[in-house]
Amino acid sequence: MTDTAIDYEAVFQAFPGVVALLTPDLVYADVNEEFLRVVGRTREQVVGGDLDDLFPDNPNDPRASGMANLKASLYRVLATGERDTMALQRYDVEPPDRPGHWEERYWSLVNAPLTGPDGKVMLLVLRVEEVTELIRAHGRPSGSRSRALEAELYTRARELQELNDRLRQAHSREREVALALQEAMLPDRRQVRHHHRAAVRYRPAVGALNVCGDWYDLVDLVGGHRVGVSVGDVVGHGLEAAGVMGQLRSALSAASRVAEGPAQALDVLGRYAHVVDGAESATAVTTFIDFDRHTITYSSAGHPPPVLVHPDGRAELLDGATDTPLDARPDPIPRPQADTSYTPGATLVLYTDGLIERRGEDIDTGLGRLADALARNRDQDPEALADTVLLELLPPGGATDDTALVIVRL
Template sequence: MTTRSESAPEIDYARLFDALPAPCLVLDRDLVIRAVNRAHEKATSRTREELIGRSVFAAYPGNPNDPGATGLSHLRASLERVLATGRTDSMAVLKYDVPSPGRPGEFVERWWSPANVPVLDERGEVAWILNRAENLTGFARAHGAGEGPPEPPEGPAAELYQRAQDLERLNAELREANARERQVAVTLQRAMLYSPDLPRHEGIAVRYRPATGTLNVCGDWYDVTDLDSGRYAAAVGDVVGHGLEAAAVMGMLRSALSAAMRATAAPGQALGILGLYAESVEGALAATAVKVLIDPGARRIAYSSAGHLPPVLLRPDGRTHLLEGATDPPLAARIEGGPRAEAVQPYQPGDTLILYTDGLVERRGESIDTGLDRLAHALTDCGPMAPDVLADTVLTRLGVGEGTTDDVALVVIRL
């Protein structure tokens, strides 16, 4: 017997896009037009042959004869927000004139209600942007548009228009507040992560890349601590959350772990102490951390992890080994107290130890094993590289050299 799902025709998404009643464009990450539907052609009197392959701002440069028009600047800002945050961005009604067909230098008045919708790839990054813009030119002209913004009519249409205007003002205020908070949080983060002791460790490179959007920033941290007898410790951690709250929690946990490591060199004991402390810190639940103790005399690494991704030991020939022999639940998530699990890994001179946070390897919609495999592949020929070069190479190869939608902390240690 044939079921309804078995007999249903396969959806032709190209035809579906072309049939959408709202004018739509598909833009790539460079904001080049890649698809145009019939409604857009009708609303702008432009053909897809004229538009596809051109930058959206070259195709629609804005009307130079109307200095008060802000459509182009608003569209540019909206598209940049979508690329940075991976979130849909809607705009209030705006005037954005379009070039007059067959009349170079002349423009046709148009009023729009636009929205830009991201289409994400398997890594959770923006691959395409769907630009949808309802053509409200007729409404605007019917209610006083021309010399300024349209005067909304009485009744339901006026209420809907006012709500759109109020929403845009609120969105603008929120974006400004988020931008201010992010800048303060990133500044606080960098100040807490700075250590004048790091230059003494010539074989250590550290990197921190804040998220490029306004969210998911300032929860990641790293630390390097000198101990006695030539030994030293390193750690990375990740606090759930974003903004100033996450930055403050990060600072408390980082300082507490550094102090615990000086009181007891054993990583498992230090993380046990940190876990007890985290239970009293609001916002520390489910934070993760990994701590390593490096003993150059014995050529061994003692390590412990509280729910964090495993460090990677890189051999000079490109082989990699995950340090995953001592994994415990995240901070403040264990029922019992006491020391955390701890393991020991021997090493040879020339090996490299890499500690990192999840922003380096995790991508939306894929398993963590896929991300770890991608990291191992990126490290294949990095064994002989100097730590600074290796750190920058890995960030670039994994697509986070200029930041991504999540923070990234990275510590590279030549053993």
């Protein structure tokens, strides 16, 4: 084989399993011959078509969720760049020559990324094995014992599917409650005098269990025209993380109103986090903006640095006062604090790591991507800029971590 090039196109077409290639927009880029044989379609009917348009869920089954589950798995692959093996899926098929007739089928699926030189996912590889015959008692003359075993497998598969449905519903309810709790505890930007200068966004992670503890806060400060702007991140998922997030946000909001500066506010928050279960390794960054003096005072507890975009497009990382996460020390010591000045018309951006971090990628790459997007779009008003940043930086199907974003026009 060393003297002969391998024809990978021929290998792809001859592969005995069902294989398809999808674009990041979930459009069929190519399929192999086995795929066409199993689904009973021609290449012209499949290639170039949307995933769910070609193969919709059975409209006669209100519990049908096969396509939704497949899309969620594919979005996870896009977001993480890692292979995703799905649980056994029931997905009914409508034969092209029998419209309105749905055949019950069971499938085992594995989805994998195909990345380019830049590390981004260029294509999604969908590998499918039909296992219907292994779990369905179809009455072939294979002996009573074999038929009984097949019937037992079929029953167990049904029970597993029903259990998965119940778990998915329970997880969905927990997610809804956690999201409602999280949104109720996040402040409205209109609570501050300079709210017209600010835009806030919160995007939950994709997946039923991925509600996390990201938060933001805007608060009027005593003395002059000053505003405190903060973001933070609690480790964990679900209701517990949302609850811890609410406690830390409220504590920092109260501390900021009476603290001499952001470092002291984080000192107080760190001591409070020491007695809050679930606050371990939480991070936060807070900034005090003085609109009269055109200064920003800031301090960070293990959080990614804010970005100050100057009117000329220069992006400055406010990383001169970075310290350990909250509750990292048994006996807290005073945290560092730094100041910087700005020209009116500049933009201050605070965010959580879901906006910039990607698995297998250096964080500096994500920071550079953020700085570039902010510089290119700096003339947009805060609301439009917030939408643009999320559109350019978040994966198409959403991130696997929550994202909080605050943009203030100075």
